[in-house]
Amino acid sequence: MKLKEILDKTTAFFKDKKIETARLDAELLLAHGLKLERIQLYLKFDQPMKDDELVILRELVRRRASGEPVAYILGYRDFFKYRFEVSPAVLIPRPETEHIIEEVLSWNSDKEASLGFMDLGCGSGCIGLTLLKEYPQAKLLAVDLSEKALEVASKNAEALGVADRVKFLHADAAQEDVLMSTYMGFVGKNKVDALVSNPPYIAHQDNQVEENVKKFEPNSALYADDNGLALLKSWSRIYGNHLSPSGLMLMEMGMSQGAAMKEHFNSLKIFNEINVVKDLASHDRVIRGVTHG
Structure with a gap:
């Protein structure tokens, strides 16, 4: 299965779960799981996914589908001009x-x-x-x-x-x-x-x-x-x-x-x-x- 197919399927799945920012969330989680910048996803659309990568991505998708905020999954949120680590201990x-x-x-x-x-x-x-x-x-x-x-x-x-x-x-x-x-x-x-x-x-x-x-x-x-x-x-x-x-x-x-x-x-x-x-x-x-x- 290629990266673009995973991205499209994840986006559709999130939409079914009534997640308003389905495409954005899918991109952020895939980029995080693959250790890429978001823009790099589009340069690797035809790249086949390895089994170990799919295992990581499925877990990230499962967590988001359960309602867990993207920021907690990623471990950070950008604010103003800076990046801040976040955890469930903080808003x-x-x-x-x-x-x-x-x-x-x-x-x-x-x-x-x-x-x-x-x-x-x-x-x-x-x-x-x-x-x-x-x-x-x-x-x-x-x-x-x-x-x-x-x-x-x-x-x-x-x-x-x-x-x-x-x-x-x-x-x-x-x-x-x-x-x-x-x-x-x-x-x-x-x-x-x-x-x-x-x-x-x-x-x-x-x-x-x-x-x-x-x-x-x-x-x-x-x-x-x-x-x-x-x-x-x-x-x-x-x-x-x-x-x-x-x-x-x-x-x-x-x-x-x-x-x-x-x-x-x-x-x-x-x-x-x-x-x-x-x-x-x-x-x-x-x-x-x-x-x-």
Whole structure:
């Protein structure tokens, strides 16, 4: 059986399984299994498949057909301009989270600024570590309650060459004194220039969450009390007072949480600017606040 035939059959099989990105997933998995770049598949369409290669490919296809996300099968996901290792210990980075990066870049265009970042619930590290790549003089405190998530993030920091500029802290983000003393000790500042976070923000009763997200991704990184708003509100309340003058707070949120979070940010009385950043589908995605200068 030749490569093109395997690719076509896999694509058809995925379509039967109602996988929306059937062709893309098939290409990614075949390229991964054969240790090729995707573009190389098209140069080897007439190449016969060996039995041992077919065994590997069948297992990859079986895993995808069961609903397992492609990123977990491949072991990585590209985010912004960089590649991040992922595992079931961390949420898979999503394109809409890149709005946080874009907002930071818009807020401070000086790439040589010695900024101090804090990333709450850092997971794979995709947000905070991307910011370190974009700002080569910056330092970061990255916090997560999951030791396994921090292991993944630490590997990503090493792979990206920024490990010397990040401090990983295994802690509950509600431990204000612990976080701030660690931040001040590592970053060398007593104020946070920009706080970023993609916290758990899904309501426990939300029935619109995809089955495979619930099945494969870490529930502790998905759900929060108070209709999903609990950590968004408590973390912003705690750390808003630790922001620098004209400091920035960016938190990803659910598509219907913009009004509630804008009202909450207003109630904190620390922000000069407050706005809801929409994603490409025009859904509420990030709450943004800039403190008084």
